[in-house]
Amino acid sequence: MGYVPSDYTSEAPMNHSENAFILTIACTDACGLVGAFSSLIASMGGNITEANHHTDIKTGKAFLRFVFTNKTGSADDLRAAIQPLTEKYAADCSVYDANKPMKVVIAVSRFGHCLQELIHRQLAGILPIEICAVLSNHEDMRGFVEWAGIPYHYLPVSKENKAEQEQQIRSLFQSHDAELLILARYMQILSADMCRDFDGKAINIHHSFLPSFKGAKPYSQAHDKGVKIIGATAHYVTTDLDEGPIIEQAVERVDHSVSVEEFVNVGRDTETLALTRAVRWHAERRVMMHGNRTIVFK
Template sequence: MTHSYILTLSCPDRLGLVHAVSGFLLDHGGNIEEAAQYNDQGTGLFFMRVQFACESTDEATLKAELATFAEEHSMRWSLHATSAAMKTVLMVSKEGHCLNDLLFRYKSGLLPIDIRAIISNHRDFYQLAASYNIPFHHIPVTAATKAQAEAKQYEIIQAEGAELVVLARYMQVLSNDLCAKLSGRAINIHHSFLPSFKGAKPYYQAHDRGVKLIGATAHYVTADLDEGPIIEQDVTRADHTDTVEDLTARGRDTESQVLARAVKWHSEHRVLLNGHKTVVFR
């Protein structure tokens, strides 16, 4: 029986790395189906993503052999079976356009994710969650209860075995502690073309400045608000006749598309962290 895997890795760059990786896979009966690599001359790091099929070697043995191989090259690596949809938890507040878009794409088979739960600090979307047969957890958040609320949220995330948490317009700022626990596996959509117009009400800020482009940014969540490594961005045009409501409506479409692309690439293991930046093998 043939199994398909995705191997991602990063390590100090040197001659022969592509040859070494392909040789390792050949020795273990791996047939490369897709491969991409990048060497960052600024940091001296090498990044690679390889999708391959393998008949003779089981996953446990492959991982054990990979660990030894990776240690020789000082590699950070991960191996994932392509058949395993990424377990995901969505978080949302009162604006549901990104949530609705992700649910539709998930149900249509356009995203390789398994949405295990939806968490919200409001009740607005419990019926939407029920229509997709997804558990909905209403966890109110106030300044006084924030720590307890985050503890409940994290308990759900862990219980569901979530590899990815998507803040689909979840409008509460996560604590430094929760950001650390979710490092590298939480994606936020910001309704602005970061680093411009950080924080709240960016469309009001953009309208006040008379911008000609508005955008959206999907990035990994870090303790530094709206400053995490950027995965994807896009823009749409604006002009002097646009109201704040016009900008908001147009921006919501951009937000949904940008977030969906970021979730897709992350769940396909196409995004590798490179310090404060990302390498995205599209």
């Protein structure tokens, strides 16, 4: 992939070959499954540069991910070539251009730490996304976003216009042909219809004090309780608030000497880290859904 996926501290720009593809497969496990797909790739002149495979013992479902180069074929050619195997194994298969960054839309409110890190990593070439637009129910982040050359959409929301505002988000998402909506500390609860529309296509970040410390000041509550670990969780959005399939979590230890203000700063660091990891893995097609869980090939 051009860098070591498990190295979270020193990412380097992606460096795929000119024609590189990602193939993901989900189906019931079977003898010869891995060999069948890898042999097909080889028969087409493909060279596998990364391979991942996991079988869930309880359900018998297999998950595969191949990254490979192919000098002559296109993505459509590859989709046609794997069709017989797709039918044979009743598999859910997808082929992606590994060099094409994923188009995303980011939603933010007033806290910009996650948004700023995502923009920085895109501009530095270490996050395989194209931020098509940023939307917000506040104007606070407009200056920074427009400085980065990204369109900023102010979409205020109230009880009276929530349905209309969510439709604007849908329209914006569709107009850019985006694949992922990132809720980068977007402090609005999406409607059930919105959650269903974005099933598997929206990632949220929240502090991991839930459900213990709810309300407006969770860090103050946690500080008063004397917690020893601060964390954050990045997950897919579902109709169950903050309970969607978890993609990544980050934690930091704290002790009695840490002030409430430091709690908040440490918490924001964990939020940023967990979210950027989750977005990168999703954009690299490393995350595969399995009921209420995720399979993440790191």
